[in-house]
Amino acid sequence: MNTTPMTDTAFALSLALLMVAPLAIAGVALINTGLGRCRSAAQALLGNLTIVAVAAIVFALAGATFTGGAGHILQLAGKPWNWAGTAPWFMGGLSAASPHAQLALLFEFLAVALAAQIPWGSGADRLRLTAGCAIAALLAALVFPLVAHWVWGGGWLSQLGVNFGLGAGFLDGGGAATVQVLGGVSALAVVWIAGPRRGKFPKEGLSTALPGHNAVYVLFGCLLALVGWLAWNVAGALLWLHAPLSALPLAAVNTLLSASGALGATFAVTRFRFGKPDASLCANGWLAGLVASSACAGVVLPIQSLFVGVVAGIVTPLLVELLELALSIDDPSGAITVHFVGGLWGLLAAGFFAAQPGQLVAQLVGISTLLGLVLPLVYLLFWLLNRFVPFRVDADGERIGMDLHELGGGAYPEFVIHRDESYR
Amino acid sequence: MKYAGLLVMSAGFFLTIAALILFPDPNSRTVFVLCGMAVEALGLVVAVRGHMAARGEARR
Numbered sequence: 001m002n003t004t005p006m007t008d009t010a011f012a013l014s015l016a017l018l019m020v021a022p023l024a025i026a027g028v029a030l031i032n033t034g035l036g037r038c039r040s041a042a043q044a045l046l047g048n049l050t051i052v053a054v055a056a057i058v059f060a061l062a063g064a065t066f067t068g069g070a071g072h073i074l075q076l077a078g079k080p081w082n083w084a085g086t087a088p089w090f091m092g093g094l095s096a097a098s099p100h101a102q103l104a105l106l107f108e109f110l111a112v113a114l115a116a117q118i119p120w121g122s123g124a125d126r127l128r129l130t131a132g133c134a135i136a137a138l139l140a141a142l143v144f145p146l147v148a149h150w151v152w153g154g155g156w157l158s159q160l161g162v163n164f165g166l167g168a169g170f171l172d173g174g175g176a177a178t179v180q181v182l183g184g185v186s187a188l189a190v191v192w193i194a195g196p197r198r199g200k201f202p203k204e205g206l207s208t209a210l211p212g213h214n215a216v217y218v219l220f221g222c223l224l225a226l227v228g229w230l231a232w233n234v235a236g237a238l239l240w241l242h243a244p245l246s247a248l249p250l251a252a253v254n255t256l257l258s259a260s261g262a263l264g265a266t267f268a269v270t271r272f273r274f275g276k277p278d279a280s281l282c283a284n285g286w287l288a289g290l291v292a293s294s295a296c297a298g299v300v301l302p303i304q305s306l307f308v309g310v311v312a313g314i315v316t317p318l319l320v321e322l323l324e325l326a327l328s329i330d331d332p333s334g335a336i337t338v339h340f341v342g343g344l345w346g347l348l349a350a351g352f353f354a355a356q357p358g359q360l361v362a363q364l365v366g367i368s369t370l371l372g373l374v375l376p377l378v379y380l381l382f383w384l385l386n387r388f389v390p391f392r393v394d395a396d397g398e399r400i401g402m403d404l405h406e407l408g409g410g411a412y413p414e415f416v417i418h419r420d421e422s423y424r
Numbered sequence: 425m426k427y428a429g430l431l432v433m434s435a436g437f438f439l440t441i442a443a444l445i446l447f448p449d450p451n452s453r454t455v456f457v458l459c460g461m462a463v464e465a466l467g468l469v470v471a472v473r474g475h476m477a478a479r480g481e482a483r484r
Contacts, residue, residue, distance in 0.1 A: 077445040164444055164453075192426070192475055201479065327472055328479035358450065364457050365440055371464045372437025376430040 010238055010245065011099045017235035018106050024228025025052060025114050027221040031287065032121035034217030035280060035333045039401025040125045041213060042411035047120050047129055051136040055116040056109055058140040064091050066145035067108055067153050068101065079163045081156045085149040104152065104239055110232075111179045112144045118183025119190040121333030123391065125197050125210075126398055127190065129406050131391040138381055139186060147374060148178045152240050157369065160362045167359030170366035171350050173236040173243075173251075174229075174294030176343040181370045182378075184340025187331065189379040194391045196330030198398050207324055210332070215279045222286045229290045230255050237298035247298070254297040255290065258309035262289025265313025273317070281317045284334040288312040288342035295346030300353045308349045312342050344370070426478070429471025436463030 006014075029048035036044045069087035073080045094102060116136035120127065150157040151172050161169035172178060201207050212218055230252050237243040237251040266285025270278040289309035296308055319337040323329040329336065344367055351363030382391075397405035404410060443456030 079445075160444075165450075196479070328476050361450070361454050361457055364454075364461060365444065368437055368440040368457065368461050368464060371468065372433045372435075372440065372460070375468075376434050379430055 006098070006100045006103075011103065013245070013248075014103045014235050014238050015106075017231040017238075018103065018110065020231035021107075021110050021228050021235060022113075023224045024232055025110065025117065027223070027225030027228055028114060028117050028121070028287075030217045030221030030224065031283065032117065032124065032333050034214040034221060035121065035212035036124035037210065037401070038213035038412055038415065039403055039410060041403065042409070043129060043402035043406050044120075044124055045411075046407070047127075047132045048117055050129065051116050051120055051132055052113040054133045055113045055136045055140040058137045059109060059112045059144070060091055062089075062141045063112065063145040064105060064108070065089050066142070067148045068105065069153075071149065071154060080159070082154060082159060083150070083156060084146060085153050085155075100239070103235075107235060107239055108144075108148055108152070111148065111175050112140045114175075115139060115144055115179045115183040115186070118180075118333075118335050118339050119186040122187035122331045122335045123190045123194050124332040125402060126194055126392050128389075128391065128393050129402075131386075131389050134385055134389040135186065135190065135382065135391075138385060139182070143186075143374070143378055143381070144178065144182060147182055147370075150369070151178050151366070157362075157366050160365060161356075161358070165358055166362035166365070167351075167354060167356035168362075170362050171241065171299060171354065171359070172295055172347065172366070173241040173298040174233040175236060176291065176295030176346045176350075177366055177370055180291045180294055180339045180343030181347070182374060184336055184338070184343060185370065185375045185378050186382070187333075187335035188329075188340060188375070189382045190391065191329055191331055191336065192379065193382055193386050196328070197332070198395065200330045201328055207328075207330075212280050212332070215283075218280055218283045222283050225287060225290060226256070226259060229259070229293070233293060233297040236294070241298045243298055250302070251297045253302055254300060254305035255293040257302055257305045258293035258297065258312070259286050259289035261306040261309030262286055262292070262313030262316070265310045266317050267313075269314055269317050278317070280334075281320060284320060284338050285313040285316045288316040288338045291339055291342035292346035292349065295343065296350035296353065299350050304349070304353045308346065311349075312345055315341065315345070425474030426471045427474075429467045429469070429474055432467030432470060433464045434467075436460045436465075436467060439463055 033044040065087050066085045069085045071082040072084045073082050116139050120132045149155040157170035160166040233255045234248050263286040266282050267277045270281050289312050292308050292312040320334050351360035440460030447453040
């Protein structure tokens with residue numbers, strides 16, 4: 001954890017940015033809702049809201065303890081391995097903490113809410129509201145605090161530079177690892193445990209297309225997400241990378257360039273593949289560019305950021321297709337591709353383009369931790385959670401839609417819900 | 425098969441940590457970190473194959 005005093009200007013700017021950052025949460029909520037079906041729209045958006053609330057409450061009650069503070073240190077091979085925070089329970093002493101520590105905690109509150117939203121989109125149209133809240137609680141209480149401490153709170157990943165001479169340690173200014181990859185890993189675990197939507201993979205033939213019900217929500221969500229992401233990445237550069245004020249416009253430009261490059265690439269790929277650009281895949285591409293920028297916006301040049309975005313934009317539509325058609329993974333929001341793979345690519349790119357020697361290895365160690373420790377841990381915890389709080393709604397609930405089943409009323413009461421062809 | 429894949433992924437992580445501790449030389453360390461990641465990739469492939477096999481059974 002950085003102990004350098006923060007100037008008043010930097011404090012005020014960070015606080016202002018963190019007031020705007022929740023627009024990323026709003027954008028992802030709209031995208032999750034628009035990519036689901038109309039008969040589950042109210043449940044989807046209410047789910048996003050309750051998940052943010054549950055994540056915030058549980059993080060305040062328990063998670064914040066393991067995120068901050070000096071930390072539990074394990075001595076291994078003569079090196080300190082700081083693996084969990086030791087802050088006071090229930091955020092005790094926050095008002096007396098340094099301005100940097102207070103802003104860091106605010107950033108983490110927003111980060112845990114966004115991370116918990118990501119698996120909700122992947123479980124659309126079959127994940128129960130209570131399951132979504134339980135997943136959010138588990139992430140906010142245990143998994144997010146550990147990862148956030150390792151990366152942001154002076155934990156062992158951030159100390160790779162000091163202890164092993166690996167660049168500046170694991171770099172993640174905007175939360176590509178702590179938010180995006182963690183959310184993507186959770187999405188993969190949810191999809192594996194809950195299984196696909198009914199009728200998605202029929203007994204014969206290819207998978208059934210179940211397109212999102214509202215492209216306008218999805219695309220407007222992308223615009224909201226841009227505003228939030230700009231604030232997020234610039235605030236992250238200030239708080240976690242300790243960038244000078246003069247470097248902040250570059251971080252914002254890099255964020256925009258990455259998203260723009262990704263959108264352009266996805267537009268071209270889908271235009272080439274299908275004859276016309278695909279709106280929902282273009283939205284996924286845009287978001288993948290933003291996600292990739294989370295890792296590297298503060299550490300790369302604009303041309304490099306554009307390259308990062310273009311690669312993310314090329315990979316995203318191809319991988320969405322591969323996951324669905326070849327690997328039988330039903331991910332309505334595309335979170336596994338966008339957040340998991342996009343986040344990993346951003347973290348890797350930050351290592352490739354960083355100036356410090358050893359930075360690439362530091363990034364690889366961080367990626368290895370996310371894949372080899374966090375993914376199995378999240379899967380195990382979710383598998384256990386599913387025994388007590390079943391993730392998936394029953395067949396009847398899925399047939400009538402999550403709105404009617406869980407809320408007793410639909411999002412669009414004047415619409416006529418047509419008979420679903422996939423249930424024949 | 426999915427669980428076996430996840431266990432193999434964990435083994436890859438420990439290989440990466442072992443590389444940090446055992447190899448002070450940057451080149452050897454980089455090679456072993458990459459080996460750890462290769463093991464993780466192998467585990468992920470096994471886990472995904474396990475998922476596909478389970479989905480294939482469910483379709484029958």
